[in-house]
Amino acid sequence: MNEQSDSNSKYNLIQEDQVKPITLVGVVNFFWRWRKVYAISCAIAIVATIIFTHPAITKPKYKAQHIFYPTKNNSVSNALLTELNQRQQDPLEFGEEIEAEKALQVIQSGTLIGRLVRNFNLMKHYGIDPTKEKFPKYAMDNRIKENFNFERTRYLSIKIEVMDEDPIMAAKLANGIAMLYDSIKTEVQNQVAIPALEIVSRALQEKRNKIQKIKDDLRELGMKGITNYEEQSRALAEEIYKAQSSGKTSQLQKLIDERKQLIANGGEFIALNELIKLEEEKESNLITQYEKRQVDVGERLSHKFTVEEATVPEIKAWPKRTFLLFLSVIATFFATAVVLVITELFSKK
Numbered sequence: 001m002n003e004q005s006d007s008n009s010k011y012n013l014i015q016e017d018q019v020k021p022i023t024l025v026g027v028v029n030f031f032w033r034w035r036k037v038y039a040i041s042c043a044i045a046i047v048a049t050i051i052f053t054h055p056a057i058t059k060p061k062y063k064a065q066h067i068f069y070p071t072k073n074n075s076v077s078n079a080l081l082t083e084l085n086q087r088q089q090d091p092l093e094f095g096e097e098i099e100a101e102k103a104l105q106v107i108q109s110g111t112l113i114g115r116l117v118r119n120f121n122l123m124k125h126y127g128i129d130p131t132k133e134k135f136p137k138y139a140m141d142n143r144i145k146e147n148f149n150f151e152r153t154r155y156l157s158i159k160i161e162v163m164d165e166d167p168i169m170a171a172k173l174a175n176g177i178a179m180l181y182d183s184i185k186t187e188v189q190n191q192v193a194i195p196a197l198e199i200v201s202r203a204l205q206e207k208r209n210k211i212q213k214i215k216d217d218l219r220e221l222g223m224k225g226i227t228n229y230e231e232q233s234r235a236l237a238e239e240i241y242k243a244q245s246s247g248k249t250s251q252l253q254k255l256i257d258e259r260k261q262l263i264a265n266g267g268e269f270i271a272l273n274e275l276i277k278l279e280e281e282k283e284s285n286l287i288t289q290y291e292k293r294q295v296d297v298g299e300r301l302s303h304k305f306t307v308e309e310a311t312v313p314e315i316k317a318w319p320k321r322t323f324l325l326f327l328s329v330i331a332t333f334f335a336t337a338v339v340l341v342i343t344e345l346f347s348k349k
Contacts (some may be wrong), residue, residue, distance in 0.1 A: 001184040045332035064170035064319035070103040174310035185303040197293035204286040
């Protein structure tokens with residue numbers, strides 16, 4: 001009976017301890033009891049963070065930033081060689097959301113990143129040896145993701161951020177990406193502009209050949225004596241009337257024969273004259289298109305408005321020692337608290 005009562009009393013004590021509410025005094029007493037442990041653990045965290053963030057162990061990185069607005073302009077000729085009242089877009093207008101998304105697509109493309117790696121020899125810069133590295137491209141992709149950031153701001157501009165241990169290199173890379181975006185955007189547009197120029201050039205040459213053929217036909221008619229149907233017809237009518245009035249029969253017959261020949265070829269002459277006017281008007285339009293396509297291929301406008309060009313940073317961006325010290329102390333404090341709470345719970349049981 002005594003043993004049973006003792007076990008019941010112990011069970012009641014445990015139950016009472018388990019349901020005991022947490023009070024501010026209890027929390028303060030808990031921290032006060034383990035104050036030395038907290039002090040030691042936090043001190044260790046501070047020392048470890050200071051050692052870990054020392055430049056000899058963790059090399060500092062510098063951040064360079066380039067910001068630009070993409071343009072709305074896709075054609076130099078339409079932007080500059082079109083009448084103001086016919087222009088659909090202002091070449092000096094900032095791009096909107098769709099232009100920003102397209103700019104991000106170009107910047108994040110493998111074409112731009114690959115050219116950036118080659119131009120700045122990033123394999124050597126990041127210490128990646130293609131002959132020794134099993135997956136050099138994968139290693140390079142990880143470095144790009146780690147050190148490069150491209151994003152669209154809420155103002156619809158494009159922000160390029162580059163982190164590097166060399167501040168000069170960080171600025172060069174940020175500005176280099178913006179320059180590559182400009183050149184690649186031009187190359188992409190030339191994929192359409194150059195074939196368009198060739199198409200218009202062929203159409204213009206065919207039109208000129210057709211006009212030359214009409215001119216040759218008119219020249220043949222001219223050799224037959226037909227140079228201006230209306231004027232000649234009127235002149236022959238007057239001569240025939242005079243010949244009839246004066247009774248010159250031989251001359252009259254000759255004039256009548258000339259008029260018959262004029263009438264026989266007059267229809268063709270009129271048709272060719274009307275046709276050549278239409279074809280020359282079409283040729284004029286093709287010449288305008290050809291000149292525009294030449295401008296699109298041969299000339300270029302920048303596809304961006306630079307708001308902030310990257311400059312050489314003077315202060316390191318990583319690691320932020322003060323922030324890491326604060327974070328490590330807070331994390332260590334809470335981790336120590338969890339361990340001590342668990343320890344006390346198990347010790348009570």
